[in-house]
Amino acid sequence: MNATVKAADMPVQDWPVIGLIVAVHLLALSALAPMTFSWPAVGVALFLHWVTTGVGGTLGYHRLIMHRSFQVPKWVEYGLLFCGTLACQSPIEWVAKHRMHHRFSDTPEDPHDINKGFWWTHVGWIFHKLPCDHLMDQYVKDIAQDPVYRFFDRTMLLWQALLGIVLFLIGGLPFLVWGLFVRLVAVYHSTWFVNSATHRFGRQTYDTGDHFTNCWWVALISYGEGWHNNHHAFPRSARHGLRWWELDMTWWMVKGLRALGLATKVIAPPRPAG
Helix, strand or coil, rough: CCCCHHHCCEEECCHHHHHHHHHHHHHHHHHHHHHHHHHHHHHHHHHHHHHHHHHHHHHHHHHHHHHCEEEEEHHHHHHHHHHHHCCCCCCHHHHHHHHHHHHCCCEEEEEECHHHCCCHHHCCCCCCCCCCHHHHHHHCCCCCCCCHHHHHHHHHHHHHHHHHHHHHHHHHHHHHHHHHHHHHHHHHHHHHHHHHHHHCCCCCCCCCCCCCCCCCCHHHHHHCCCCCCHHCCCCCCCCCCCCCCCCCHEEEEEEEHHHCCCCEECCCCCCCCC
């Protein structure tokens, strides 16, 4: 790092975020999880993982709100926004930092710069207040003034608490532990691996000027986001799995919305041969 950078500009640890993420992991990985195991509870966790990561995160936050790779009515957009909020990830900060990531991929200005190591790219950047944080507003001018976005951004933790209450009332402690805490741990890491593992595993199909790869197992746990080299080659594409064997469940959801007449102006490159 440049020696002229002031100490005040260095990333500092974000203790509230660290505390939240560590607490969720401890509750998920403690004796509570095996003690409360049941197949219905696992089923609830898997279903909510799809709703919050697949529908909310990859379809909503990423392909719709971040890249505007298709258009939907506002009520559908807000529904996807709500599902993403249930993944306990701030929509405004998520979109802002992802746009920074695309602009500065694999450089020091990238919030999750791989040059700082695998751990930093996976989760370290989330544990810190970054020098770029004060620049976020200029990357989210299209959503930051929307009162619905601001409302869900401010009430993100409240929705987790309400979801936990509903899960407990429906299925007791097993549904609460697996549907909230175990599910959130799975949500976090399936999202973080898109940044970290696609720098270390897989292969590059396109020369995109960065180090991202297409990684099949990351695609499986992230509903198609693991085809990250494809994505950086065609960032506005609603389809990330470009070859017939590149499984992309989020693209299936986009096609479903289009078939229902809810998704229009869908952006997708032609399938390559092979």
